Amino acid sequence: MTSGPDHSPFTSPFSGEGSRTGVVLSHGFTGSPHGLRAWAAAFAAAGFAVRMPLLPGHGTTWQDLARTRWQQWHGALDDAFLELDAECDQVFAAGLSMGGALALRIAATRPVAGVILVNPGLVIDDPRAPLAGILKLVLKSTPSIGNDILKAGMDEGAYARTPVAAAHELNKMFRDTVRLLPRVTAPVQVYRSTVDHVVSDASMDALRRGLTHAPLEVVRLENSYHVATLDNDADRIFEGSVEFIRRALQDSPAGPARPGQEVRSEQA
Numbered sequence: 001m002t003s004g005p006d007h008s009p010f011t012s013p014f015s016g017e018g019s020r021t022g023v024v025l026s027h028g029f030t031g032s033p034h035g036l037r038a039w040a041a042a043f044a045a046a047g048f049a050v051r052m053p054l055l056p057g058h059g060t061t062w063q064d065l066a067r068t069r070w071q072q073w074h075g076a077l078d079d080a081f082l083e084l085d086a087e088c089d090q091v092f093a094a095g096l097s098m099g100g101a102l103a104l105r106i107a108a109t110r111p112v113a114g115v116i117l118v119n120p121g122l123v124i125d126d127p128r129a130p131l132a133g134i135l136k137l138v139l140k141s142t143p144s145i146g147n148d149i150l151k152a153g154m155d156e157g158a159y160a161r162t163p164v165a166a167a168h169e170l171n172k173m174f175r176d177t178v179r180l181l182p183r184v185t186a187p188v189q190v191y192r193s194t195v196d197h198v199v200s201d202a203s204m205d206a207l208r209r210g211l212t213h214a215p216l217e218v219v220r221l222e223n224s225y226h227v228a229t230l231d232n233d234a235d236r237i238f239e240g241s242v243e244f245i246r247r248a249l250q251d252s253p254a255g256p257a258r259p260g261q262e263v264r265s266e267q268a
Helices: 032-045 062-065 070-087 100-109 129-135 163-182 200-208 234-250
Strands: 010-012 022-027 049-052 090-096 116-120 141-143 161-163 189-194 215-223 262-265
Touching: 010 032, 022 070, 022 234, 032 049, 032 090, 032 234, 049 141, 049 234, 062 161, 062 163, 070 090, 070 100, 070 163, 090 100, 090 234, 100 116, 100 163, 100 189, 116 234, 141 163, 161 163, 163 200, 189 200, 189 234, 200 215, 200 262, 215 234
Parallel strands: 022 049, 022 090, 090 116, 116 189, 189 215, 215 262
Antiparallel strands: 010 049, 141 161
16 A cells, blocks of 8 residues: 655755755646655765755645745745855755746745756746636636656646636746746756656746856756656756765865856766
């Protein structure tokens, strides 16, 4: 008998050596901390303090999500960042999908040491997206966007329906986040699946255009779909992101890149 998804927040204290380092993580739209729990645990095992909140409207019912605003999602992650910032010397922001956009918002408005993203969303290129504000009045939900995972038997615990009202909020948040990208100056590492049925390359294009003052490292994932933190490349993400943090802390000349320069890393 298997237990269901664990939607509860994840918290871990600093247990490493040297400067106190924290990582704030955000799950994606219609998902929950369940999809990132192993990633959060990897950061904790490395000795970093970790905060991963359950965003408002998530982990319950899609009807709850339909009643939330994007500012509530950002506020929950911002509160988690401030908790870590009060007890740590440096804080990194990380996230999956919509959580990637939220992590970028934190990086644009708070003093983060670096950003780690997995298949970040910044653009909804569904032609219905601009009409969501009207559609929500007549269409309450659409089919789920969850469980885009190549590895068999995995379940991210996302909602079975996607509320149109929340999708409207998501679109507004994405547009506002793209506007803020030039404010990001911390190094950014992105894990990008070559096959992603949820987030298109339009989001990566927007990220590249917007990061005018931040170094960008892109790591290609050849054996995972959208929810790569539960997929075949998960260990590569966990190990690589911990190493990214350690490199950033050392401020090594062999770090990710200089502002305006992109470094690519291909799957062997």
